[in-house]
Amino acid sequence: MLMKAPMMLFLQTDPIYGYLPIVVLLFLAALFPALVLGIGRLLRPMKPEAPKLSPYECGVDPILDARERFSVRYYIIAMLFLIFDVETVFLFPWAVIYDKLALFGLIEMAIFLGLLIVGYYYAWRKGALEWT
């Protein structure tokens, strides 16, 4: 008890020590996988054989390296998908408090969607969706 009291006081005076749990979590997060993998390594039986060591034990044998050049179109499609993704992320909270934001919220959302649609339309016109 005697040891504890000054420690607690210390924690209260300097709010920076409020971040202490995050440091503790950091250590725990590093410790946990190390522990689990380490114990597993010690306990499990080890009988390596050729098919077991291949990347996909059950499935098609890999024929090429994964580090290949991909067509840039994949990335464009991914970015276009982002437009709709971001849109949804913002539409949900807006829909939840739609009645509180009223007309103002509706107009703001229309502007936001308008800007996204402009970007999408631009990409469309520029042929980002044509796969040839």
Place this chain on the structure above:
Amino acid sequence: MESLGINYRAIGPELVLTVTGVLVMLLEAFSPGKKVRDGILAAAGIVLAGVAALALWEEGPVTAFSRMVIVDGFRVFFTLVILLGTLLTIFVSWGFLDEERIPPGEYFALLLFGAVGMTLLVAGNDLMILFLALETITIATYVLAGYRREDLRSTESALKYFLLGAFSSAFLLYGIALLYGATRTTNLAEMARVVSGPLGQAEIVLLMAGAAMLLIGFGFKVTTVPFHVWTPDVYEGAPTPVTAFLSTAPKAAGFAAFLRVFSLTFPPLGIESAADQLASHWVAAVTAMSILSMTFGNFIAIAQTNIKRMLAYSSIAHAGYVLIGVLARDWAAVAFYMLVYTIMNLGCFAIVALWARRGDERVLIAEYAGLGFRQPLLSFPLAIFLVSLAGFPGTAGFVAKFWLFKSAWGAGFPELVIIGVLMTVVSVYYYLYVVIVMFFREPKEEVPRVPLSRAFVAAMVVALVGVFYLGLLPTRVFAVLNTAQNLLAIGQR
């Protein structure tokens, strides 16, 4: 929605620029390749944004959008400098867009989006807005730097710019996070209030670390030694009109943010406070950065054979001079310097871009031989801009340096002023070397004259008038800036 402080007038310039940018982009998608239409629309948008900014001049220091955006003379003046830089860049790019067969709509739209970021950076009163604005600028300028896709140098320049830009943004963001940890706010006004009192030991450490990170981030953005290494490569590889843009408008915006954060938020108060503890450190660090930038920039510029690289090192040196103004905490002097620097540097690059021709082929200083009397409409303005960059009396460069050094002397930085003056003398060598090559060296082979476009002539007229008006009759601009400075000082009290 009054509680959010929504005030569309306060972001008038940004709104106008955004709408114009989107319009230009859409027009490009509808009917591509109409340079005159897109260019005039973009220029009109910039002029309109300037009017919107001027309308804010009388507003005095007020904030909007939950105190995230500030309206004061500081912001309005820097906004006008940025808009002028962007407008001149459009003129400078006019011939280049035809030569390189670049889709003009996207180019203008990117310039406008970059300008939106810059004006927002100047208007930001919150570290989050500053970061957002910086990202808006850099994303637009990364693309511009790599605009000549088939050219290896341009691609290299864009990649280097992107990697180092992202790296420095990470520093900035981490710095912002640490400052938030120390002061529990990202709002600059609130932060200034918190640091004007004492802080706990742990907070002081966080504050120091955060401010150091910010210093590194800003150091990258405004190209000061030792964070300058990317500058010559990026400036050399980027298409010349883009280099002209990169070296002026974003730099003015970067210095505005630098001033807003360091000179106005963490000033040395002379009383027992966190700000004072911090100030003793950042002043020492910025002093070192300033001295290093001035000496390295000027001495390395002497050794350059490529005029774009030479101007890149010269821009590093000028960043060193401007840092003296940041230390003196005289934002009006810095604003005036950035205005003058924008005008004379864009003037220089306009001629360099024209002379370089398609694909930036003719960029060596030796290739300027014989330009002097063969095409005086190119050589005389270039000589004037170079002489102004060197700071000869009668030109704007002199007045800007004079004001900067004078206020630094008054603020107690005589050693920096002495180094600055000495380095200015060094810089005369490499600026005048170009003039000598132009007028007194004979070319190896006869070179054809370069045709001048109307947009180029317009840019020349604006820049020349600017250099001489600000060089000979600067009192009006001085008066305007001093009034704004007094208003801001009263507003802060």
